[in-house]
Every structure is written in structure tokens, then in C-alpha cells.
Amino acid sequence: MLTSYSGYVLTPARDEPVGLVLTAREGRTFHFDPGALCLELLPTGGSERYPDFEVLSEPADLVRWAAGSRLAPGLEPAVDQRELAAAHALRAALWPLAVDRAHGRAPSPADLDVVNATAAEPPLAARIAADGTRTWGPGATGTQLLSTVARDAVDLFTGPFAHRIRECEAHNCALVFVDTSRPGRRRWCSMERCGNRQKAKAHRARHAESEDTP
Numbered sequence: 001m002l003t004s005y006s007g008y009v010l011t012p013a014r015d016e017p018v019g020l021v022l023t024a025r026e027g028r029t030f031h032f033d034p035g036a037l038c039l040e041l042l043p044t045g046g047s048e049r050y051p052d053f054e055v056l057s058e059p060a061d062l063v064r065w066a067a068g069s070r071l072a073p074g075l076e077p078a079v080d081q082r083e084l085a086a087a088h089a090l091r092a093a094l095w096p097l098a099v100d101r102a103h104g105r106a107p108s109p110a111d112l113d114v115v116n117a118t119a120a121e122p123p124l125a126a127r128i129a130a131d132g133t134r135t136w137g138p139g140a141t142g143t144q145l146l147s148t149v150a151r152d153a154v155d156l157f158t159g160p161f162a163h164r165i166r167e168c169e170a171h172n173c174a175l176v177f178v179d180t181s182r183p184g185r186r187r188w189c190s191m192e193r194c195g196n197r198q199k200a201k202a203h204r205a206r207h208a209e210s211e212d213t214p
Contacts (some may be wrong), residue, residue, distance in 0.1 A: 062183035083142030
């Protein structure tokens with residue numbers, strides 16, 4: 001559950017770092033790179049238990065998410081209400097799959113079924129533009145978008161970085177990421193937020209301990 005976040009703002013430009021800009025409940029923003037397209041869907045919040053954190057409330061919200069994701073720019077799929085519901089279902093399956101993998105637990109067959117069924121649909125059609133950049137074919141749909149996200153999840157959960165899927169170690173954070181760093185020692189969702197908080201907490205603890213030492 002994302003009880004610490006009131007919403008998110010997506011990285012607006014390709015010359016910015018890949019990932020999302022999340023807005024915490026207290027209003028501070030921080031950069032968060034989950035390391036994979038499928039994990040970018042998770043911080044959109046929401047569920048039957050936590051509807052106040054939902055930011056994919058209408059089809060246009062899913063279009064905006066796609067435009068700000070790590071997919072190539074210029075993607076504006078046509079999304080209807082049924083596809084929005086499918087996005088909610090895919091996200092609800094990806095959350096426990098990612099958390100279970102992070103903690104070494106067996107995945108839920110029902111959640112795997114949702115991801116596999118979504119991945120079985122035709123994905124987005126990528127193209128090479130005249131200037132050599134990546135673009136998208138015409139007529140993109142929400143179903144194609146979700147298939148691409150689900151296929152990314154299949155690649156992640158079955159690939160070489162599957163063992164690097166982690167949950168932020170901060171006690172009050174539920175963000176999940178894949179550690180793609182070379183040393184493989186990433187512990188926090190973001191050094192801007194949880195990493196710095198934990199460093200400050202450890203510093204205060206050391207300071208208090210030194211003051212208590214006779």
C-alpha cells in the first residue's frame with residue numbers, strides 16, 4: 001500500500017532522469033526510478049482498500065501516465081473505460097508479485113494469470129523515425145499499452161535482474177524497485193527521501209549514544 005504518497009507527477013522531458021517525480025503526503029517531491037516500465041505503474045496508487053490514493057481515475061489519466069513513462073515520447077494511446085479497468089487489474093496483480101519476489105515468496109497463480117493474459121495481447125508497435133529516434137505506429141490502444149507493460153513484467157520476473165527486485169527498506173515506505181546498479185547495493189527508493197532520512201536517523205542515534213556515554 002502507498003500510505004505515504006498523495007499522488008505523483010511524471011518526469012516531463014526526456015533530458016530529465018528516467019523515472020517518476022513523486023509527491024509525498026507532506027508536499028515534498030523526489031525522484032524515483034523503479035528501474036523497469038512495469039514497476040512504474042505501481043506508484044499510481046489506488047485499490048479497493050485505498051481508493052484515496054488512486055490517480056488513474058479516468059482513461060485520460062492512463063494516457064498521461066504513458067506519456068510520462070520510460071517508453072519513447074509521443075505515445076498517446078486511445079484508452080476506454082474497459083482498458084482503464086484492465087490497468088487497475090494489472091497493477092493489482094503486479095504489486096503482490098513484485099513484493100513477493102522481493103521477499104523470496106512464491107507468486108500467486110492468480111496474479112500470474114492476470115499478467116500472462118495481458119501479455120498475450122498484441123503489444124505496441126515501435127517504429128524508427130526518419131531522424132533515427134524511436135516512435136510509435138498509429139492507432140495505439142490501451143490494450144497494446146498494457147500488453148507492453150505486462151511483457152516487460154515477464155522479462156523482469158524471468159530475467160537476470162529478477163533477484164534484484166526490492167522493497168524500500170524504510171519502515172514507512174512500500175515502493176518497489178529493481179536494483180540495476182553495478183554493485184547491486186541499492187536499499188532505498190530514493191536517496192532524496194528515504195535514504196537521506198535513514199542517514200539522518202542513524203546520525204541522530206550515534207549522536208545520542210555518544211552523549212549517553214560517560
